[in-house]
């Protein structure tokens with residue numbers, strides 16, 4: 001591999017929703033600041049927004065306030081949220097929405113020019129081209145350099161302060177060492193930890209992008225950053241087979257969740273996100289599955305509108321309807337829970353940040369699905385966090401100089417990658433080890449096939465086996481840069497799995513059914529667990545830190561770094 | 563679910579390989595789907611291909627029946643074309659300036 005050393009004021013890792021918007025914010029507020037975006041694919045269609053999205057799920061609609069949004073998210077998460085993060089995010093939602101519209105996003109309006117809402121917090125849009133719109137806006141910026149097809153793998157940190165990061169080109173044999181005054185991590189969440197719904201040819205037909213592999217979490221964990229609430233996994237309720245979102249059916253045509261007997265069951269179990277999944281699991285366990293969204297009886301105009309709406313975000317579902325010859329008006333849509341994901345934009349897993357989105361590593365900021373404590377972010381929340389993190393990074397670089405990444409550290413990371421590229425005669429390949437990891441997580445750490453449940457004995461077994469698989473990754477070899485990326489992705493996932501298992505083990509209660517259902521402790525325990533479970537890697541061991549809840553009237557700072 | 567690339571139609575512009583969020587398509591003189599089992603089904607490559615060479619299908623394991631889908635673009639109109647195994651063709655036209663109704 002060739003080695004390239006670069007320098008910049010701000011390095012943004014991950015050119016997705018939050019990353020692109022962070023770059024836009026920096027350029028608007030400080031046009032002379034140099035920014036590099038490193039993106040593993042191409043910012044035009046990378047990350048969650050690749051296929052398009054169906055609605056803006058987070059917006060403060062007429063008659064509501066940002067505080068209402070905080071209250072909603074807190075209730076849905078049974079209390080384990082950061083009030084300060086939710087409020088500062090919510091206060092930005094409408095402004096970033098207006099900006100999206102200026103960038104060209106089509107948002108439905110009524111005859112008076114007001115946005116048409118869907119439910120209490122959503123706006124109706126045509127979100128098929130939302131990512132190209134963001135990317136075009138980034139390419140118009142003068143001092144922002146976009147490096148596509150660069151997979152970042154590690155931070156350089158000295159004395160808890162960021163110096164930069166390392167990565168490599170996914171196509172050409174080039175290794176990068178990038179020194180920066182500040183870094184914003186925006187790599188999204190982690191999919192592919194657990195065995196997915198489809199296990200064969202269509203194994204990657206999952207809800208969360210299979211290419212968001214938890215790199216940002218793993219980089220932070222290895223660098224000693226504090227992480228929060230990994231145990232609050234996200235499990236989505238989705239259309240069977242296609243794993244397409246269900247909100248359009250539930251909210252758009254008011255389809256209710258019904259069991260095989262046609263009974264509406266959603267009210268029996270509660271309406272929080274986790275209770276909706278749990279209800280579906282219980283109906284199946286009690287012999288009343290499969291479960292459906294009741295669409296039979298809608299009109300044929302509604303059928304046509306649904307076919308189009310799904311083409312704008314999850315085209316497989318439209319093709320499925322067309323191929324089967326049965327429209328939703330003629331046949332209820334079967335639903336199932338997905339495998340668990342770690343995603344801080346829906347639940348609260350991720351970096352432990354202060355109110356300004358700085359992590360516990362000085363000069364490293366986090367935004368979007370990679371940042372913890374602030375669930376229900378969705379698209380607009382990720383933009384809002386990108387904006388807040390960018391503002392904080394700009395402030396930080398005013399008083400901090402560049403710390404050049406030292407050659408000795410570069411050569412350590414460079415040789416590690418070279419070792420995989422030069423290896424021969426590997427016993428196992430990456431795909432086998434990935435399957436092994438997913439099977440272990442599924443069976444022992446509460447996957448689909450154990451109805452998302454686990455006990456302490458199983459978690460201990462999971463931990464042991466994941467450690468064994470991790471050791472085997474040292475023997476892998478890569479024949480090209482794409483295979484090298486696969487090895488690093490697998491290693492990232494294994495790092496995330498180990499932290500996740502430690503978190504599941506540490507929360508000795510069941511606060512959220514399905515998301516964290518501990519069979520040894522089936523009840524909620526507010527006396528001991530109305531707090532955050534945080535973790536930090538110290539001398540190769542995961543240390544668990546319990547922290548008190550933070551309310552929205554507080555400006556939280558990292559005063560007691562552990 | 564995955565995609566296939568019709569090399570007769572492919573003009574080798576490289577756009578599909580450039581945008582795939584998983585880096586799954588590689589270029590020779592023509593585009594080639596190297597990792598069919600790793601496809602997420604986002605259809606980015608299909609919308610990027612002006613030659614209509616990239617086609618999408620549902621895997622049999624998720625109930626697919628062999629139809630192939632590609633897109634055509636004219637101004638604001640994005641047309642999704644579905645070629646069914648029985649030879650019939652279905653089309654759905656979407657105006658990119660119109661919002662979803664739901």
Ligand SMILES: Cc1cc2nc3c(=O)[nH]c(=O)nc-3n(C[C@H](O)[C@H](O)[C@H](O)COP(=O)(O)OP(=O)(O)OC[C@H]3O[C@@H](n4cnc5c(N)ncnc54)[C@H](O)[C@@H]3O)c2cc1C
Nearest residue numbers: 014016017018040046047048054057152215368369378379
């Ligand atoms: C299928 C789907 C549908 C959704 N629908 C809606 C909706 O209708 N409405 C709504 O409001 N929200 C929706 N969401 C949620 C919303 O899209 C996300 O919460 C939000 O986009 C997350 O933004 P992000 O910047 O954190 O992640 P992303 O936008 O995914 O960005 C992460 C970026 O990091 C890159 N990256 C990852 N690893 C590396 C690495 N190692 N090196 C370099 N780059 C890397 C990725 O390629 C990607 O570009 C949906 C999400 C999904 C997955």
Ligand code: SF4
Nearest residue numbers: 572573575576578611
């Ligand atoms: S976008 Fe279409 S024409 Fe261009 S390389 Fe890909 S398949 Fe070929």
Ligand code: SF4
Nearest residue numbers: 582601602604605607
């Ligand atoms: S559908 Fe998406 S993931 Fe699949 S090859 Fe095309 S761009 Fe890549």
